[in-house]
Amino acid sequence: xxxxxxxxxxxxxxxxxxxxxxxxxxxxxxxxxxxxxxxxxxxxxxxxxxxxxxxxxxxxxxxxxxxxxxxxxxxxxxxxxxxxxxxxxxxxxxxxxxxxxxxxxxxxxxxxxxxxxxxxxxxxxxxxxxxxxxxxxxxxxxxxxxxxxxxxxxxxxxxxxxxxxxxxxxxxxx
Numbered sequence: 001x002x003x004x005x006x007x008x009x010x011x012x013x014x015x016x017x018x019x020x021x022x023x024x025x026x027x028x029x030x031x032x033x034x035x036x037x038x039x040x041x042x043x044x045x046x047x048x049x050x051x052x053x054x055x056x057x058x059x060x061x062x063x064x065x066x067x068x069x070x071x072x073x074x075x076x077x078x079x080x081x082x083x084x085x086x087x088x089x090x091x092x093x094x095x096x097x098x099x100x101x102x103x104x105x106x107x108x109x110x111x112x113x114x115x116x117x118x119x120x121x122x123x124x125x126x127x128x129x130x131x132x133x134x135x136x137x138x139x140x141x142x143x144x145x146x147x148x149x150x151x152x153x154x155x156x157x158x159x160x161x162x163x164x165x166x167x168x169x170x171x172x173x174x
Contacts, residue, residue: 015041015048016063063131067172071143072097072129074165079150082157097146101126104149107134107142143169 016037023030036042050056076093079086079100089096102108108124115121129139147166150157 012048013044015044017041061131065136065172067168068129068136068139068143071165071169075100075143075146075150078157078161078165079154083150083154084156098126100146100149101129101142103153104146106145106149107138140169140173 017034018037019032020035021030022033022035036045073093076089076096076098079096080089080093086096086099089099102124105124107127107129109127111123111125113121113123128134129142134142144166147162147169151159151162
């Protein structure tokens, strides 16, 4: 019996656009148009043969602000530098943040793993914080919740460093 394995489909990288007001040459009408954000984005469109008048289908999302990524890395780095048991993350601040997310139980799904004779074990799986997976409002709640978790659970974390991160989150939300 022969088993055919399907090859994994490689996900294409997204193309980023900005909305600009442009004038249609044929009608003089002012319209909002999606324009490639960078030279790479324009090049990706050419490579995919998206030329003028090509119809495309798209799911549009707003990317998360870069400051949010920096916040997760700052919180992960704070744990790596100050919390026993997090040193094994080394330079992987994102991994440390995901561990904080799981430990706090914030924005997690619970799965039940059947370990056969050992029984069924509940496992927390951290939801994705990718730009197109989590709304900004939910991310803000998660980041502030992780800050509270760190403050409540890990006394070795310098409070002034944690407070500085909280202030940055709150400034961005103002």
